[in-house]
Amino acid sequence: MAVYEAGENSSWRLNIITQLRDRNKTQTHCYLDLISLHNRLFDNANTLRGENLQLSIANEKLRTEAASGVTGTGNNAALEAKLLAQADELTMLHRRRGEHTQQIVDLNNKLQEAMKELQLKESSLADKVDINNVLRAELTRYAAREKELENINQMLKDEHQALQLAFASLEEKLRKAQEENRQLVDRLIKYKSKDAEKMNEENDNFLNESFTSPTAFLMQTISKFGKRQAKMQKELEDAARDTRTASPDRGGTLEGTAPVIPSSLPTKIAMKFNAHEGEVNAVRWSPTDRILATGGADRKVKLWDIAKGSYECKGMLMGSNAGVMSVDFDSGGNYVLGASNDFASRVWTVADLRLREVMG
Amino acid sequence: MSEKEEEPQTGEASEPKTPDVAAEETNPNPDPPTTEPSSANNETPVASDKEKKIEVLLKATGDAPIMTKKKWTVPPDKTLGWISEFIKKFIKMGPEERLFLYINQTFAPAPDQTVKNIYDCYGTDGKLIIHYCKSQAWG
Amino acid sequence: MANDREVLREIWEGKVPVCFQLDPEEVYDLQAPDPFYLMVPRLSYFPLCTDKVRKHFMRHVQQEGQDKPENEMWLEFNGIPLKWHIPIGALLDLYHNDIQLPWNIVVHFRKFPEDVLMRCNNKEIVESHFLSCIKEADVLKHRGQLVSNMQKKDHNQLWLGLLNDKFDQFWAVNRKLMEATSDEGFKYIPFRCYISEDKYIQRLVKPLLEDGHRKTLKHLLNELFPNEETASVRTHGIIPSLDAPLQWLSEHLSYPDNFLHLILIT
Numbered sequence: 001m002a003v004y005e006a007g008e009n010s011s012w013r014l015n016i017i018t019q020l021r022d023r024n025k026t027q028t029h030c031y032l033d034l035i036s037l038h039n040r041l042f043d044n045a046n047t048l049r050g051e052n053l054q055l056s057i058a059n060e061k062l063r064t065e066a067a068s069g070v071t072g073t074g075n076n077a078a079l080e081a082k083l084l085a086q087a088d089e090l091t092m093l094h095r096r097r098g099e100h101t102q103q104i105v106d107l108n109n110k111l112q113e114a115m116k117e118l119q120l121k122e123s124s125l126a127d128k129v130d131i132n133n134v135l136r137a138e139l140t141r142y143a144a145r146e147k148e149l150e151n152i153n154q155m156l157k158d159e160h161q162a163l164q165l166a167f168a169s170l171e172e173k174l175r176k177a178q179e180e181n182r183q184l185v186d187r188l189i190k191y192k193s194k195d196a197e198k199m200n201e202e203n204d205n206f207l208n209e210s211f212t213s214p215t216a217f218l219m220q221t222i223s224k225f226g227k228r229q230a231k232m233q234k235e236l237e238d239a240a241r242d243t244r245t246a247s248p249d250r251g252g253t254l255e256g257t258a259p260v261i262p263s264s265l266p267t268k269i270a271m272k273f274n275a276h277e278g279e280v281n282a283v284r285w286s287p288t289d290r291i292l293a294t295g296g297a298d299r300k301v302k303l304w305d306i307a308k309g310s311y312e313c314k315g316m317l318m319g320s321n322a323g324v325m326s327v328d329f330d331s332g333g334n335y336v337l338g339a340s341n342d343f344a345s346r347v348w349t350v351a352d353l354r355l356r357e358v359m360g
Numbered sequence: 361m362s363e364k365e366e367e368p369q370t371g372e373a374s375e376p377k378t379p380d381v382a383a384e385e386t387n388p389n390p391d392p393p394t395t396e397p398s399s400a401n402n403e404t405p406v407a408s409d410k411e412k413k414i415e416v417l418l419k420a421t422g423d424a425p426i427m428t429k430k431k432w433t434v435p436p437d438k439t440l441g442w443i444s445e446f447i448k449k450f451i452k453m454g455p456e457e458r459l460f461l462y463i464n465q466t467f468a469p470a471p472d473q474t475v476k477n478i479y480d481c482y483g484t485d486g487k488l489i490i491h492y493c494k495s496q497a498w499g
Numbered sequence: 500m501a502n503d504r505e506v507l508r509e510i511w512e513g514k515v516p517v518c519f520q521l522d523p524e525e526v527y528d529l530q531a532p533d534p535f536y537l538m539v540p541r542l543s544y545f546p547l548c549t550d551k552v553r554k555h556f557m558r559h560v561q562q563e564g565q566d567k568p569e570n571e572m573w574l575e576f577n578g579i580p581l582k583w584h585i586p587i588g589a590l591l592d593l594y595h596n597d598i599q600l601p602w603n604i605v606v607h608f609r610k611f612p613e614d615v616l617m618r619c620n621n622k623e624i625v626e627s628h629f630l631s632c633i634k635e636a637d638v639l640k641h642r643g644q645l646v647s648n649m650q651k652k653d654h655n656q657l658w659l660g661l662l663n664d665k666f667d668q669f670w671a672v673n674r675k676l677m678e679a680t681s682d683e684g685f686k687y688i689p690f691r692c693y694i695s696e697d698k699y700i701q702r703l704v705k706p707l708l709e710d711g712h713r714k715t716l717k718h719l720l721n722e723l724f725p726n727e728e729t730a731s732v733r734t735h736g737i738i739p740s741l742d743a744p745l746q747w748l749s750e751h752l753s754y755p756d757n758f759l760h761l762i763l764i765t
Binding site: 011013015016017019021023024026028031032034036038042046 | 509537
Binding site: 441463464466467468469470471472473474477478480481482496498 | 582584617627628631632634635638639643646647687697698699700701702703
């Protein structure tokens with residue numbers, strides 16, 4: 001490596017170095033300052049030229065603005081126009097926004113109304129459903145009632161039929177009784193007429209016996225006969241009338257067909273007792289038993305057993321809300337009917353004293 | 361391949377000797393191989409051998425298309441630029457595309473470098489291998 | 500190892516004044532623009548220095564075609580288009596006879612000479628060319644092993660050091676490239692010898708003779724031009740002594756692309 005070390009005193013090296021130094025001196029150093037100054041001046045001139053250009057442009061602009069005499073420069077006018085346009089746009093947009101909000105409000109309201117309607121409809125629907133249910137329940141109830149009523153109806157029809165049969169048989173009985181009655185009345189008339197003839201004969205006999213004054217006697221006998229005739233006719237008429245108006249519910253009590261039969265009015269009280277707390281409005285004998293039914297102002301119907309001088313309360317039939325004005329038994333003596341001032345009539349069974357029916 | 365290029369013309373002065381001998385050292389001075397008949401002639405080109413062409417082998421690199429004919433002989437004074445244009449025409453590249461030529465897979469000489477100079481310096485086994493590429497392969 | 504810092508410094512500081520003028524035929528304004536003066540570094544390339552020039556003259560050129568690629572700026576001297584990929588110092592040496600400082604260069608924006616010049620639209624093209632030259636030099640010097648082992652940031656540092664005129668930044672990396680792998684120095688000396696502006700020679704030259712002595716510039720010239728006895732070369736604006744050893748020259752007088760650019764003096 002030492003071979004390559006450039007020694008300080010190698011001539012070629014010195015030669016080269018001196019040449020380089022000279023070169024640099026002549027070529028580089030002289031010109032360096034000059035050219036750098038030149039470049040600086042150049043740059044300055046350029047920048048100044050640029051500024052100059054800009055200023056002249058601005059100047060021109062100002063001059064043209066001053067010359068045209070508008071309040072705003074061309075630029076300003078344009079900007080103002082732009083500004084106006086923008087302001088217009090802005091107002092339009094605001095207006096639109098207002099409209100849109102208004103639309104929104106309207107739509108909201110409509111929505112609310114629709115909701116309300118919907119709710120109403122729903123509630124009415126619910127009501128209707130309820131009513132429907134109620135009606136259905138009523139329907140079932142009515143159906144049940146109808147069935148019940150049908151049953152009762154059936155029952156009543158059956159009863160009616162039964163009663164009809166009973167009635168028919170009773171009518172039959174009545175007819176027979178009436179027939180008998182007529183027959184008996186006929187017999188009676190026959191006997192009475194026989195009696196009358198006999199009497200006439202007697203009278204005749206009598207008259208014949210005592211004939212003094214024929215005319216007075218005649219007049220007496222005619223008047224007696226006339227009276228007797230009238231009396232006979234009247235009795236016959238009564239009897240005939242009686243047979244026609246005979247009704248079954250009068251029991252078998254035939255009243256006064258014969259004037260001969262000694263009638264008696266009750267004058268002596270057999271028994272006296274307090275049946276009710278207040279007034280006694282109605283009494284009735286049972287057709288079958290020896291039971292008496294009394295109805296009073298104390299709203300009760302009482303049953304009494306009258307046996308040979310003593311009375312015994314068989315039962316109290318409750319249920320009336322006001323005084324009982326009338327009582328009656330049925331033909332079988334099983335039921336008691338009481339009519340009261342509460343506008344209702346009630347039926348009780350005698351056997352168990354229970355209220356069976358309320359009517360009215 | 362030693363020629364005496366005293367003249368400034370793009371001369372074909374003497375001719376390189378047989379290419380196979382002188383791979384590396386090109387020593388025009390008295391050397392064992394003295395088969396240089398034209399060593400004395402400077403000005404007049406030897407009539408017998410004109411500029412002896414240089415064998416060039418073109419190798420494709422990267423995405424460049426491979427040429428059907430790879431071996432060419434080129435006059436020594438042609439420049440690399442000329443070779444570049446030649447390759448571009450051969451592989452049908454447009455004039456706006458760039459082609460890069462590399463020597464020794466290392467560097468790309470300037471286009472005005474002559475083939476002779478490059479061959480003198482970097483030729484191997486009697487030929488000069490040039491790699492061509494459409495993009496910069498070795499920077 | 501390039502450790503002669505004084506020499507390196509002097510080389511690095513080389514700058515020349517240039518006067519750029521717009522081609523009078525291309526002037527579009529009423530008034531021709533002022534010429535633009537600039538100090539350009541010898542070691543750099545024209546496209547790296549001429550941004551301001553372009554900006555200055557753009558204003559005075561026909562405005563519409565400004566950004567079209569056809570209207571790329573190109574430089575011309577004495578009717579000859581200047582090749583941008585050659586370092587400025589090499590161009591100076593090439594035209595040394597005709598140049599008087601300040602160097603008058605004409606700026607053109609139209610009629611780009613396609614057949615002579617390469618297009619250079621941006622600095623990336625210059626960077627890739629620069630790095631390619633470095634790689635090529637390393638192939639010659641160390642079979643390409645040093646550069647391939649370098650990281651991208653080292654490449655970047657070389658480029659930025661050149662671009663921004665930073666001596667220390669550049670040489671921090673470049674000194675590694677200037678290290679010889681063996682006692683014999685580099686494998687081959689990377690150089691370009693310009694015979695004319697169009698033609699240059701590049702050859703494989705070892706730094707040592709067979710007997711182990713180091714070669715000098717004289718030996719190189721003898722190898723290249725065996726017939727010329729009195730050949731000499733100019734580089735960096737100076738004519739180095741023919742006794743200067745090749746290895747030293749390569750280490751210290753190489754341009755940033757690691758090549759010696761020698762211009763033959765006729």
